[in-house]
Amino acid sequence: MNKIVLSMGMLAVFMFTGCGSVDPSMPQSSVHVKKKALTIKTKGQTIFSSVAGSETLFKASHKLKGKHRAVAKIVVPTINDINKEVLRRGYRYYQIVSPTQINNLEGFPINNKNDLAAFLNPQTSMPRHELSMLETGATLMDNQKSQSVVSVPFLIFGTTEFNLVVRLVKEPRVEEIVWDAKN
């Protein structure tokens, strides 16, 4: 009995330490990526307010009732609303200038909602189809404190908030990282 338990235990250890087979038929210098499309059903309210003394800056604040750890639910509707607002103000390009962690003016390179949601919440983009049952849903990159830009309340009765400052750009240069409201 003990021997069986021991050998099964060892087998399990081999499996979870990555002793799996390797598929050599994968193409070189290109990655086979599984594409996944998600639809966001929840929607909070985005409130826009202007920054004093400025024509090109405005604040966007998205509020969604409840505690939401999956920040894609907040990030994606916010960006969709900002795109509409930017077009309404007669501009096409803009930059996020606050919060600091995702400040395009400082050189933060992400300028589309899919990548931003995946960056702020790595779990949403994780390749679950390739994971074994025992691997956890949380990724190692979820531990990064630097990515917590959405304020999640302590209790479920609170409100999850995402506050941004956006700067409108008339004619961006090639090297400038800008968001395209029509894209």
Add this chain to the structure above:
Amino acid sequence: MRKLIFTALVMGTTLYAEVHAPKVLVDNSFETAEYQLFVTNTRHVAITQAMTAKLVYEGDIKGYYKKHHKMVEKQYKTAEEVSKRLSSMSGSLGNALYYKDVQSLQNIGVATIGSMALNAMLGGILGDETYVQVKDYYLDGKIQTRLIKYLSSDDGLDEKERKMVYSTTDNQSYHYRSGGFQSVTFK
């Protein structure tokens, strides 16, 4: 006893995770558990064979911020000069749209430089391993677009491994873990 063995076998087959990794990574004994690659094309221009690439920056994110900071600071100084001259020329220009734009830029400038210092200081504590590769693409001597590849990883990658990751794609952001690759889009 039979039940135990049977259960163990069933469990074994369900838990078994097959690893799919690109040959380029396998052949070169690529060792990391997890990374995310984000590709930014500043003008959304597709990269073709006819274009020539010029490397602007490759390496640690901190170095990129320092370089970028210098560039931005230069822009602010120019903008400041322009706004001073304009306002000295005519007081009415002070209320013009352009002047306000410059003013707002300067306001951000102060915040940027402050937060930049904070970033550099906290980077070592908060930061994971983050690298960037910035390339400009030219066609007939004219700049077409800038491609930024932002690589965020749970573990340190050496220079050779980073180069391999950058070479895997020009247009696709993805997440790698346990040999699986996935990219996600939202509606």
